[in-house]
Amino acid sequence: MSEQSPALSFSNEATASPVENLLQRIVASIRTGTLDALHDEIVTLHPADLGDLLEGLSRDERSTVLRTFGEELAAEVLIEVEGVVLEDVLEHLDDQVIADNIDELNSDDAIDLLEDLDEEAKQKILASLPAAKRWAAEDALRYPESSTGRLMAREFVTVPADWNVGQTIDFLRAEPDLPDDFYDIYLVDEAYRPIGSVSVSHVLRTRRQEPLAGVANGDLRLFSPMLDQEELAHTFRQYGFSSAPVTDEENGRLLGVVTLDDIVHVIDEEAEDDLMRLVGLGKESDINRSSLQTARNRFIWLTVNLATAVLASMVISLFQGTIQEIVALAVLMPIVASMGGNAGTQTLAVAVRALAMKDLRARKAVQFITREALVGLFNGVGFAVIAFVFSALWFQDLRLGVVIGIAMLVNLVVAGISGTLVPIILDRLKVDPANASAVFLTTITDVVGFLVFLGLAAAFLV
Amino acid sequence: MSEQSPALSFSNEATASPVENLLQRIVASIRTGTLDALHDEIVTLHPADLGDLLEGLSRDERSTVLRTFGEELAAEVLIEVEGVVLEDVLEHLDDQVIADNIDELNSDDAIDLLEDLDEEAKQKILASLPAAKRWAAEDALRYPESSTGRLMAREFVTVPADWNVGQTIDFLRAEPDLPDDFYDIYLVDEAYRPIGSVSVSHVLRTRRQEPLAGVANGDLRLFSPMLDQEELAHTFRQYGFSSAPVTDEENGRLLGVVTLDDIVHVIDEEAEDDLMRLVGLGKESDINRSSLQTARNRFIWLTVNLATAVLASMVISLFQGTIQEIVALAVLMPIVASMGGNAGTQTLAVAVRALAMKDLRARKAVQFITREALVGLFNGVGFAVIAFVFSALWFQDLRLGVVIGIAMLVNLVVAGISGTLVPIILDRLKVDPANASAVFLTTITDVVGFLVFLGLAAAFLV
Numbered sequence: 001m002s003e004q005s006p007a008l009s010f011s012n013e014a015t016a017s018p019v020e021n022l023l024q025r026i027v028a029s030i031r032t033g034t035l036d037a038l039h040d041e042i043v044t045l046h047p048a049d050l051g052d053l054l055e056g057l058s059r060d061e062r063s064t065v066l067r068t069f070g071e072e073l074a075a076e077v078l079i080e081v082e083g084v085v086l087e088d089v090l091e092h093l094d095d096q097v098i099a100d101n102i103d104e105l106n107s108d109d110a111i112d113l114l115e116d117l118d119e120e121a122k123q124k125i126l127a128s129l130p131a132a133k134r135w136a137a138e139d140a141l142r143y144p145e146s147s148t149g150r151l152m153a154r155e156f157v158t159v160p161a162d163w164n165v166g167q168t169i170d171f172l173r174a175e176p177d178l179p180d181d182f183y184d185i186y187l188v189d190e191a192y193r194p195i196g197s198v199s200v201s202h203v204l205r206t207r208r209q210e211p212l213a214g215v216a217n218g219d220l221r222l223f224s225p226m227l228d229q230e231e232l233a234h235t236f237r238q239y240g241f242s243s244a245p246v247t248d249e250e251n252g253r254l255l256g257v258v259t260l261d262d263i264v265h266v267i268d269e270e271a272e273d274d275l276m277r278l279v280g281l282g283k284e285s286d287i288n289r290s291s292l293q294t295a296r297n298r299f300i301w302l303t304v305n306l307a308t309a310v311l312a313s314m315v316i317s318l319f320q321g322t323i324q325e326i327v328a329l330a331v332l333m334p335i336v337a338s339m340g341g342n343a344g345t346q347t348l349a350v351a352v353r354a355l356a357m358k359d360l361r362a363r364k365a366v367q368f369i370t371r372e373a374l375v376g377l378f379n380g381v382g383f384a385v386i387a388f389v390f391s392a393l394w395f396q397d398l399r400l401g402v403v404i405g406i407a408m409l410v411n412l413v414v415a416g417i418s419g420t421l422v423p424i425i426l427d428r429l430k431v432d433p434a435n436a437s438a439v440f441l442t443t444i445t446d447v448v449g450f451l452v453f454l455g456l457a458a459a460f461l462v
Numbered sequence: 463m464s465e466q467s468p469a470l471s472f473s474n475e476a477t478a479s480p481v482e483n484l485l486q487r488i489v490a491s492i493r494t495g496t497l498d499a500l501h502d503e504i505v506t507l508h509p510a511d512l513g514d515l516l517e518g519l520s521r522d523e524r525s526t527v528l529r530t531f532g533e534e535l536a537a538e539v540l541i542e543v544e545g546v547v548l549e550d551v552l553e554h555l556d557d558q559v560i561a562d563n564i565d566e567l568n569s570d571d572a573i574d575l576l577e578d579l580d581e582e583a584k585q586k587i588l589a590s591l592p593a594a595k596r597w598a599a600e601d602a603l604r605y606p607e608s609s610t611g612r613l614m615a616r617e618f619v620t621v622p623a624d625w626n627v628g629q630t631i632d633f634l635r636a637e638p639d640l641p642d643d644f645y646d647i648y649l650v651d652e653a654y655r656p657i658g659s660v661s662v663s664h665v666l667r668t669r670r671q672e673p674l675a676g677v678a679n680g681d682l683r684l685f686s687p688m689l690d691q692e693e694l695a696h697t698f699r700q701y702g703f704s705s706a707p708v709t710d711e712e713n714g715r716l717l718g719v720v721t722l723d724d725i726v727h728v729i730d731e732e733a734e735d736d737l738m739r740l741v742g743l744g745k746e747s748d749i750n751r752s753s754l755q756t757a758r759n760r761f762i763w764l765t766v767n768l769a770t771a772v773l774a775s776m777v778i779s780l781f782q783g784t785i786q787e788i789v790a791l792a793v794l795m796p797i798v799a800s801m802g803g804n805a806g807t808q809t810l811a812v813a814v815r816a817l818a819m820k821d822l823r824a825r826k827a828v829q830f831i832t833r834e835a836l837v838g839l840f841n842g843v844g845f846a847v848i849a850f851v852f853s854a855l856w857f858q859d860l861r862l863g864v865v866i867g868i869a870m871l872v873n874l875v876v877a878g879i880s881g882t883l884v885p886i887i888l889d890r891l892k893v894d895p896a897n898a899s900a901v902f903l904t905t906i907t908d909v910v911g912f913l914v915f916l917g918l919a920a921a922f923l924v
Contacts, residue, residue, distance in 0.1 A: 172666050200662040264726060275737060276815070290833075299841055302801060302841060305801060309796060309797040312796055312800075327785050335775055342742075342763075342764060342767045359749060361481075363485055390772075
């Protein structure tokens with residue numbers, strides 16, 4: 001091995017992934033009917049790159065590639081694609097091929113794949129799985145979506161708690177049916193309850209005759225399969241786990257193990273969720289979905305937005321007479337509303353993130369709201385002065401400047417307070433604050449902005 | 463160990479963290495001067511919980527706790543707090559205590575801590591570190607922020623590439639100076655270049671006489687210390703690494719190793735960054751920062767927003783005469799702008815996320831822009847009809863309804879196109895699309911919304 005000259009491939013170039021170049025050649029070779037020439041390159045791709053490749057092709061091109069090489073592609077590509085592309089891949093593979101491939105996956109990956117399928121496809125695949133695997137998959141699907149029970153792997157390593165290091169190593173060397181890779185070994189009692197864990201590197205560093213319990217972590221945190229995956233991810237972060245045991249709530253038996261690589265997926269998913277929900281997009285951000293489906297998906301949120309915009313324009317309509325007299329009000333009023341909306345959204349983003357990371361505890365809430373109100377006050381004073389000077393000069397009207405200045409100040413303070421209060425209240429009501437905060441917030445800042453600005457104008461300028 | 467009865471603590475309750483309850487008792491005991499009674503509970507806390515505790519206290523309460531127990535608190539609490547709270551903790555600890563504590567940390571954690579300090583504090587701590595540690599820290603700080611060179615640990619396990627499993631196990635059992643925990647062992651040649659890696663669980667499962675190279679992964683991806691941490695995280699995700707070797711670009715020597723738990727921090731940081739930058743908040747989201755600092759931090763972005771809002775109101779001012787004649791225009795115009803802004807932001811969020819996850823490749827871009835234009839068209843037609851009916855009824859004016867309908871349609875299509883084009887262009891220009899897209903986008907939808915709506919009204923209604 002040491003003769004082998006290592007190809008030093010720096011991953012700066014790897015940023016331009018191997019897929020990008022191959023994609024272009026595939027498209028060209030499909031046109032010239034010479035796709036077979038790329039056979040070796042395609043079937044030896046890493047499954048993750050193969051997934052990217054399939055996602056990078058158009059629907060027709062994907063079909064051609066799948067028809068040509070379908071049966072030879074690695075099982076793991078199934079867990080590397082999702083949504084529309086996954087449906088295409090499944091359509092081109094024989095059910096038995098799919099079942100065989102799923103059988104090769106770890107149970108957590110198999111579930112990850114199955115849960116995305118529609119009911120019919122799911123049942124067909126389940127039926128063609130070997131009994132043990134089918135049982136495990138059906139068991140996992142019984143747990144709610146995004147629960148720890150769905151996430152956990154049912155393949156893990158346990159040894160009796162009274163073994164020593166030597167016995168453990170001998171067992172691991174003899175046992176063929178182990179997960180391909182694992183970080184922790186769980187010590188279980190006679191009732192199969194986990195009572196400690198030992199990291200593989202500690203086993204490796206300890207002499208054969210030493211009892212495993214001597215190097216084990218006996219202060220084990222146990223998790224329920226019903227726990228939400230986001231809560232679990234938070235605990236992994238907090239305590240730096242590499243894996244965690246999931247146990248039956250009734251009898252304490254070890255049911256499965258969640259590993260850090262699963263948690264990475266959860267964190268990615270939750271970050272995407274938070275961002276998407278903030279703009280009203282629910283869970284769905286598949287860029288391969290059709291435009292009609294996507295339009296339908298966004299229609300609801302835009303309707304909510306329309307309703308709130310109408311509310312704001314009703315406020316404006318109360319002051320039609322005033323606007324007709326001083327048309328400068330129509331010119332300036334969007335500035336007040338826009339500044340409030342933006343200041344509020346800044347506060348909102350900080351609050352939503354702090355709530356998601358559990359940094360915003362009960363005791364902190366009052367402190368945080370006060371700070372944001374003060375931030376609104378400070379910036380409100382600043383922008384009130386700017387707005388006063390600017391408007392007074394533009395429209396040659398000092399009193400108009402005073403009115404917009406006051407409206408700006410009030411709206412920025414309101415933005416600070418509601419940007420914190422809205423998500424905190426939603427969180428207490430067990431509604432995900434990322435979900436609906438933005439629409440509530442901009443409605444508040446629009447209505448307050450228009451009302452204060454036009455109201456003051458009606459009272460003092462006309 | 464097996465006699466020990468395991469306390470089955472389900473982590474559903476653990477959601478209400480141990481800290482919340484203790485916090486209240488600490489505050490009460492500070493008031494009554496009986497803080498000492500909580501000594502045992504506080505000093506035995508997990509460092510992560512202790513960090514949460516300190517962050518949950520007010521500044522004065524935190525000082526009291528630090529003055530009372532400062533020297534006894536675990537070194538690791540230093541890496542569990544940040545920003546203002548970290549400054550408080552450092553202020554209350556003797557420099558030598560800090561240096562001793564940092565000496566106990568792994569090099570990557572030590573860097574993570576040092577890089578957040580101001581220059582003076584950093585130099586003071588560096589000076590009091592033992593030579594080897596100081597050299598490692600100074601070396602790390604030479605790499606740019608958010609680079610792989612900052613992230614990597616300088617403690618890792620290497621063995622000669624021609625060793626067998628038995629030699630490796632004997633070495634690990636004899637060597638006292640190893641990282642506390644590790645997942646992979648790196649095989650190096652005579653020039654200390656990594657030529658393979660083997661996961662610890664594979665070592666454990668293989669017989670002593672087998673050569674390590676037989677169970678090693680020889681297809682090793684090497685990373686430059688200059689690589690951006692976000693790129694590195696993407697590669698970890700893509701290929702499911704548990705660790706990755708960082709090598710010198712010139713001579714290929716192994717410099718450090720990045721592990722999956724570091725990547726979890728990177729992913730969290732980047733998700734927070736993307737969200738914060740989308741609302742113009744830069745890197746900073748510390749909820750413990752003072753209101754004045756926070757206000758200053760947000761002032762710049764709000765000024766940019768003010769400038770774009772003024773641009774939009776200049777467009778409105780072009781049509782003052784029209785508005786004075788038909789004041790309903792002032793009532794309805796924010797609806798057109800708001801719908802465009804929201805539809806554009808939805809598209810933008812999907813595009814920014816897809817760019818961050820590298821799902822939006824060159825070939826996909828045209829397809830994606832086309833889809834979003836179509837989504838805008840479909841929803842544009844829908845909301846054009848709604849706006850037509852609604853406005854025609856409200857103001858009893860069919861022609862006004864037609865004008866707002868057309869403006870709505872145009873603005874939603876423009877929102878779809880610019881919501882994709884703006885981030886894609888910024889990305890090509892190597893500007894982080896999360897950074898400035900939102901402000902560009904809403905400027906476009908505001909200007910287009912007002913211009914089309916008021917322009918059509920001026921042309922056809924007056």
